[in-house]
Amino acid sequence: MRVNLTFLALAALKTASVVAIDPPAEVPTDPAEALLELETLAESAYLEVTAGLGGPGTKKLRKRTGGTCTLSNLRIRREWGSLTSPQKTAYINAVKCLQSKTALTPSELAPGAKTRFDDFVATHINQTLTIHYTGNFHAWHRYYVWIYETALRTECGYTGAQPYWDWAKTAVTGLANSPIFDGSATSLSGDGEFVPGKPNLELGGGLGLPPLILPPGTGGGCVTSGPFQDMVVNLGPVSLDLPGGVVGANPDGPLAWNPRCLKRDLTDAINQRFANATSVLRNIVLPSNAATFNTMMEGVPGSGEMGVHGGGHYAMGGDPGRDVFVSPGDPVFYLHHAAVDRVWWLWQLLSPSTRMNGPTAIAGTRTMMNMPPSDPASIEDYVDLGFAGGVPTKIKDLLVSTGGPLCYVYL
Ligand SMILES: *[C@@H]1O[C@H](CO)[C@@H](O)[C@H](O)[C@H]1NC(C)=O
Ligand SMILES: *[C@@H]1O[C@H](CO)[C@@H](O)[C@H](O)[C@H]1NC(C)=O
Numbered sequence: 001m002r003v004n005l006t007f008l009a010l011a012a013l014k015t016a017s018v019v020a021i022d023p024p025a026e027v028p029t030d031p032a033e034a035l036l037e038l039e040t041l042a043e044s045a046y047l048e049v050t051a052g053l054g055g056p057g058t059k060k061l062r063k064r065t066g067g068t069c070t071l072s073n074l075r076i077r078r079e080w081g082s083l084t085s086p087q088k089t090a091y092i093n094a095v096k097c098l099q100s101k102t103a104l105t106p107s108e109l110a111p112g113a114k115t116r117f118d119d120f121v122a123t124h125i126n127q128t129l130t131i132h133y134t135g136n137f138h139a140w141h142r143y144y145v146w147i148y149e150t151a152l153r154t155e156c157g158y159t160g161a162q163p164y165w166d167w168a169k170t171a172v173t174g175l176a177n178s179p180i181f182d183g184s185a186t187s188l189s190g191d192g193e194f195v196p197g198k199p200n201l202e203l204g205g206g207l208g209l210p211p212l213i214l215p216p217g218t219g220g221g222c223v224t225s226g227p228f229q230d231m232v233v234n235l236g237p238v239s240l241d242l243p244g245g246v247v248g249a250n251p252d253g254p255l256a257w258n259p260r261c262l263k264r265d266l267t268d269a270i271n272q273r274f275a276n277a278t279s280v281l282r283n284i285v286l287p288s289n290a291a292t293f294n295t296m297m298e299g300v301p302g303s304g305e306m307g308v309h310g311g312g313h314y315a316m317g318g319d320p321g322r323d324v325f326v327s328p329g330d331p332v333f334y335l336h337h338a339a340v341d342r343v344w345w346l347w348q349l350l351s352p353s354t355r356m357n358g359p360t361a362i363a364g365t366r367t368m369m370n371m372p373p374s375d376p377a378s379i380e381d382y383v384d385l386g387f388a389g390g391v392p393t394k395i396k397d398l399l400v401s402t403g404g405p406l407c408y409v410y411l
């Protein structure tokens with residue numbers, strides 16, 4: 001059954017602060033149809049939020065969070081392929097600039113954090129066990145990407161917004177042909193060098209769960225083309241999923257210095273299976289509460305699903321791409337997590353009063369998969385990015401992309 005999502009989305013937004021709209025029960029399984037529905041939904045969300053900066057719901061919520069967001073300081077985050085070549089080059093140069101500046105993290109705390117770019121990686125490593133499969137997952141990563149985008153702008157002269165990776169598009173084009181990964185001067189570098197004979201990936205087997213078996217990709221070695229071919233990865237690995245169910249870790253510790261090349265293992269099959277247009281649309285439309293939204297997004301280990309979040313990470317592959325601790329060490333991480341945030345943003349906009357506001361906006365505890373057991377996360381909890389930057393900010397001030405310290409939309 002085809003459902004008119006545009007109508008539902010607009011209805012939801014118009015009555016946002018009053019009524020919660022039940023999402024339609026089905027989404028198109030045909031990828032082309034799903035992509036069209038997704039783009040229609042995304043466009044209506046953009047129009048609604050920017051119309052006077054906020055429809056009825058978002059405007060009220062913005063006031064409540066006390067932000068200073070206006071159309072004039074609004075950052076419009078776009079899909080990488082829609083940027084012009086000069087815009088792509090400006091972004092790439094700003095990332096390289098961050099990678100050329102000295103770290104703010106004291107070397108006693110993280111000897112491997114050499115650059116400002118590494119400050120972000122070190123913060124992520126340091127907090128990994130309390131920011132994934134937790135109640136703060138989305139708010140934490142939203143603020144993290146925002147502060148990274150801000151650092152590119154204030155420390156490296158970038159004037160644009162954080163671009164995002166549209167997995168639904170790369171599921172159709174193939175990763176290596178996409179403007180993100182084609183290896184050209186305006187890409188974020190291409191695949192790793194082909195390593196033949198790699199066994200399958202086997203994820204989660206170590207936890208005593210049925211492992212998720214994934215096929216090898218078309219790379220595996222060092223990235224050989226594009227702007228980041230000479231990039232040095234300084235931190236990790238900490239828990240790197242390698243072919244054959246092997247997990248790699250630097251014996252010197254998670255924050256030690258371990259300079260090495262950037263590796264990728266582009267795997268279209270993973271992109272297509274877990275992050276196609278239908279997967280994205282399902283994640284926006286189907287979950288009726290934050291708990292089911294999180295579960296669909298991240299997948300449950302042992303369930304055979306990894307969600308669009310896992311799909312993007314594992315489709316990119318390589319080192320540090322497949323390391324839950326160190327993954328921000330690949331510059332594509334920030335495009336991937338902007339895309340994750342965009343899914344959250346669209347899901348939130350279907351019912352702003354319950355999803356951008358109050359305790360129902362989040363679900364989960366304070367420890368990864370509640371190990372060790374911990375209390376539920378609260379919207380009063382702080383997100384603290386340490387030496388990456390920003391100031392400790394409550395989750396409740398990170399629920400609206402145009403409120404609190406935030407001021408951006410997706411297009
Ligand atoms: C790691 O987290 C602890 C506790 O919050 C903090 O004191 C320390 O500075 C952090 N280290 C790094 C490298 O960010
Ligand atoms: C597309 O994604 C959905 C949901 O994640 C999945 O069930 C389906 O198998 C995927 N399609 C393909 C062709 O892999």
Ligand SMILES: [Cu+2]
Nearest residue numbers: 124132141324
């Ligand atoms: Cu993360």
